[in-house]
Amino acid sequence: MKLFHYLPVGVCAAAAALLLASCGVSKRSLKQSNRALTAALQASAQKEQAEALKLYSDTSIPQGEARKSVSRDNPGQTALEQTIIRWAIDSDPQGARVFYRVLSSIPAVVKNTNETYLMTTPYEETRAFNILGLTYNSRDVQIEIKVVKTGYEAQVKRFNVRQAIDQQEISSFFMLVPKE
Numbered sequence: 767m768k769l770f771h772y773l774p775v776g777v778c779a780a781a782a783a784l785l786l787a788s789c790g791v792s793k794r795s796l797k798q799s800n801r802a803l804t805a806a807l808q809a810s811a812q813k814e815q816a817e818a819l820k821l822y823s824d825t826s827i828p829q830g831e832a833r834k835s836v837s838r839d840n841p842g843q844t845a846l847e848q849t850i851i852r853w854a855i856d857s858d859p860q861g862a863r864v865f866y867r868v869l870s871s872i873p874a875v876v877k878n879t880n881e882t883y884l885m886t887t888p889y890e891e892t893r894a895f896n897i898l899g900l901t902y903n904s905r906d907v908q909i910e911i912k913v914v915k916t917g918y919e920a921q922v923k924r925f926n927v928r929q930a931i932d933q934q935e936i937s938s939f940f941m942l943v944p945k946e
Contacts, residue, residue, distance in 0.1 A: 852934060853891050853937070854890045854935065856940070857939065857941070862918070863885075864884045866884060887940070905926075913940045917944060
């Protein structure tokens with residue numbers, strides 16, 4: 767896969783070398799440009815490797831979990847998909863309906879979901895996320911909580927899933943505003 771990643775650069779370098787040679791550029795200039803190209807490729811590879819090491823050295827990720835990958839067509843492969851956290855949602859006035867949904871910027875891995883009704887406020891429960899395809903690398907997944915009550919404006923808050931996992935809860939208070 768790395769070969770194909772650098773192939774266009776190599777092809778461009780060869781084409782540039784042929785072009786320069788046909789224009790009368792010396793071998794010395796070609797060698798200098800080849801060295802510069804090699805140095806740039808090595809720097810790019812080192813940067814990519816450093817980013818991968820940074821991800822895999824994250825101490826908040828359990829051993830072996832960072833490299834696991836799943837797709838929405840192959841769920842149930844990671845511990846995070848069934849993570850259990852505390853949910854605590856309240857409002858003033860109480861009795862508002864609570865809905866949640868998953869918002870993902872990586873829908874090929876984690877699906878977006880429709881709103882799911884939980885209960886009325888005050889809502890407190892210990893329950894699983896049930897987010898299929900969720901891994902420790904899925905930092906771009908959010909939970910959207912929506913609170914609705916007749917005669918009041920609907921309110922929405924979003925929570926980062928990784929942060930909720932680290933804190934082991936999603937909790938919020940909604941001060942409902944009457945409709946005018």
